[in-house]
Amino acid sequence: MVVGDASPAGLPAAGHAVSGSRPSGFIRRNAAGYLFLAPWLIGFFGLTLGPALASFYLSFTDFDLLTSPKFIGAVNYVRMVTADTKFDAAIRVTFVYVALSVPLKLAFALAIAVALNRGLRGLTVYRAVFYLPSLLGASVAIAVLWRQLFASDGMVNAVLSLFGIDGPSWISNPHYSLYTLVALSVWQFGSPMIIFLAGLRQIPSDMYEAASLDGASPLRQFVRITLPLLSPVVFFNFVIQTIEAFKAFTPAFIISGGSGGPIDSTLFYTLYLYQEAFGYFRMGYASALAWVLVVIIALFTAFAFLTTRYWVHYDD
Amino acid sequence: MTEAAHHDMPGRTGSHPYLRSGLLHALLMAASFVMLYPILWMLAGSLRPASELFGGDAGLIPSQVTLKAYADGWFGLQVNFGRFFLNSLAISVLATLGNVFAASLVAFAFARLTFFGRRFWFALMLGTLMLPYHVTLIPQYVLFLKLGWVNTWLPLIVPKYFAVDAFFIFLMVQFFRGIPRELDEAARMDGCSAWRIYRKVILPLSMPVLATAAIFSFIWTWEDFFGPLIYISNMKMYTVQLGLRSFVDSSGTSSWNELFAMSILSLVPIFLIFLFFQRLLIEGIATTGLKR
Numbered sequence: 001m002v003v004g005d006a007s008p009a010g011l012p013a014a015g016h017a018v019s020g021s022r023p024s025g026f027i028r029r030n031a032a033g034y035l036f037l038a039p040w041l042i043g044f045f046g047l048t049l050g051p052a053l054a055s056f057y058l059s060f061t062d063f064d065l066l067t068s069p070k071f072i073g074a075v076n077y078v079r080m081v082t083a084d085t086k087f088d089a090a091i092r093v094t095f096v097y098v099a100l101s102v103p104l105k106l107a108f109a110l111a112i113a114v115a116l117n118r119g120l121r122g123l124t125v126y127r128a129v130f131y132l133p134s135l136l137g138a139s140v141a142i143a144v145l146w147r148q149l150f151a152s153d154g155m156v157n158a159v160l161s162l163f164g165i166d167g168p169s170w171i172s173n174p175h176y177s178l179y180t181l182v183a184l185s186v187w188q189f190g191s192p193m194i195i196f197l198a199g200l201r202q203i204p205s206d207m208y209e210a211a212s213l214d215g216a217s218p219l220r221q222f223v224r225i226t227l228p229l230l231s232p233v234v235f236f237n238f239v240i241q242t243i244e245a246f247k248a249f250t251p252a253f254i255i256s257g258g259s260g261g262p263i264d265s266t267l268f269y270t271l272y273l274y275q276e277a278f279g280y281f282r283m284g285y286a287s288a289l290a291w292v293l294v295v296i297i298a299l300f301t302a303f304a305f306l307t308t309r310y311w312v313h314y315d316d
Numbered sequence: 317m318t319e320a321a322h323h324d325m326p327g328r329t330g331s332h333p334y335l336r337s338g339l340l341h342a343l344l345m346a347a348s349f350v351m352l353y354p355i356l357w358m359l360a361g362s363l364r365p366a367s368e369l370f371g372g373d374a375g376l377i378p379s380q381v382t383l384k385a386y387a388d389g390w391f392g393l394q395v396n397f398g399r400f401f402l403n404s405l406a407i408s409v410l411a412t413l414g415n416v417f418a419a420s421l422v423a424f425a426f427a428r429l430t431f432f433g434r435r436f437w438f439a440l441m442l443g444t445l446m447l448p449y450h451v452t453l454i455p456q457y458v459l460f461l462k463l464g465w466v467n468t469w470l471p472l473i474v475p476k477y478f479a480v481d482a483f484f485i486f487l488m489v490q491f492f493r494g495i496p497r498e499l500d501e502a503a504r505m506d507g508c509s510a511w512r513i514y515r516k517v518i519l520p521l522s523m524p525v526l527a528t529a530a531i532f533s534f535i536w537t538w539e540d541f542f543g544p545l546i547y548i549s550n551m552k553m554y555t556v557q558l559g560l561r562s563f564v565d566s567s568g569t570s571s572w573n574e575l576f577a578m579s580i581l582s583l584v585p586i587f588l589i590f591l592f593f594q595r596l597l598i599e600g601i602a603t604t605g606l607k608r
Contacts, residue, residue, distance in 0.1 A: 037437065130347075132352070135597070140541055146354075243448075257565065
């Protein structure tokens with residue numbers, strides 16, 4: 001085996017394989033790994049990296065699918081920021097949705113997880129019941145249900161009328177429509193709850209025993225023991241749920257019939273992107289929208305990581 | 317830490333433990349009821365006669381139970397829902413096979429084989445976890461359009477055979493790393509190739525994670541709305557989710573009970589999986605933080 005056969009840069013060079021009667025050491029050592037990796041490598045270059053670079057280029061073009069893309073510089077980005085009121089609406093709607101749904105969802109998830117972690121009987125049943133909405137929630141059926149729950153003659157108003165309240169038509173009223181979607185998201189607190197439960201199980205119970213011997217109240221124990229020790233899990237859930245919230249699509253699409261209405265009040269960012277791409281075939285502009293979404297998510301994630309040293313407590 | 321340690325109520329021994337846990341049960345039961353009520357209400361609505369629905373009835377008990385909405389809803393569009401269910405089933409099964417097969421190969425490479433650049437590729441793979449699919453959406457669409465795949469199922473299935481959903485790779489790498497290395501080494505001593513180790517050592521020991529990946533893959537494909545929405549326009553090829561969307565558009569307020577009936581049916585496969593594989597689902601989420 002000639003070790004020096006490997007190319008100087010350390011890259012697997014196909015030319016070496018065929019020259020001899022048996023493969024060189026470098027290739028033989030790496031062939032199996034790359035063969036197993038092959039599906040992902042093809043997918044990564046052909047379906048992820050390649051398209052991502054292409055969409056970056058397209059974001060600087062005018063492209064309608066029929067004629068070839070026309071390079072127009074940063075016009076798409078400039079138009080987005082200066083002359084597109086729908087973009088402003090989409091950003092506003094999406095940020096309100098993220099800012100309301102994520103903290104509420106995590107608060108419910110944490111509260112229920114803490115309640116379930118007390119060694120109650122029937123834990124698995126409760127856990128299953130609370131998790132079920134997370135599993136079903138992404139489907140069109142649940143969006144259909146939500147549309148009807150909050151319709152003018154829907155269940156919510158029927159309940160309110162028992163108390164003599166004449167509820168509005170939540171879905172078709174621009175003041176309320178977005179909040180019905182926030183409620184739908186909060187209803188699906190089950191999956192972060194399960195992650196919280198797994199985290200809570202890692203906290204040694206003798207810490208609580210010691211604290212209660214010192215006379216610490218349950219609230220104080222929660223603030224001083226549970227929250228700090230759970231903070232990495234809180235952080236994880238926070239980042240994942242926020243990214244997911246930025247990408248929300250189906251409920252807004254079904255509830256508004258694809259329009260993002262009434263008066264753009266449910267025009268989620270991804271819904272606007274869909275309309276631009278597949279409604280108006282402004283593929284260049286839609287690509288620019290996609291890259292702005294990436295930048296927003298990246299900035300948010302970076303910012304979240306920067307704040308961790310102030311509130312996330314990692315084991316030493 | 318033992319299981320029993322969780323069952324102590326820290327700091328509560330002095331007060332009234334029965335009263336407290338009774339109160340907690342009452343609260344949790346009330347919360348469970350509120351959580352499930354919308355789904356039960358939809359189920360009840362699907363069983364009501366059309367004349368009864370939406371006189372502002374928030375209750376769960378229909379005055380009479382009828383399956384008429386199921387029968388009518390099934391044939392409520394030009395193409396019946398049976399076709400949509402078969403389409404969804406075919407797409408979900410094929411996509412799931414692809415995900416599990418491709419992700420397990422790739423995860424085996426990352427977890428068990430040594431090769432040049434492994435850390436680099438692994439980092440890139442993790443990086444794609446964070447990337448919103450919108451960034452690849454339009455060029456992918458153009459690619460599939462050029463290949464003549466638009467208005468076929470191929471864009472919904474073929475990418476899964478190239479392990480594009482890094483979540484499944486990540487899930488399996490975590491599991492494979494927990495399998496004792498001595499097993500591979502012993503097999504290697506006996507002259508086993510990497511393929512045989514993958515096939516005869518790792519896969520048989522990884523049934524739980526393969527099942528978890530398969531279940532999530534099936535559910536996510538079944539529920540996927542965006543992919544079919546942009547790629548499929550011929551109603552004969554619709555998935556259940558697209559069928560429901562068309563039903564919403566066409567039915568208006570007159571046949572909400574039929575819409576409810578079809579919605580309930582579309583949830584049945586997921587509900588059954590949940591019923592039988594709840595444990596795998598919950599462990600899968602707890603160990604990896606999978607998104608849903």
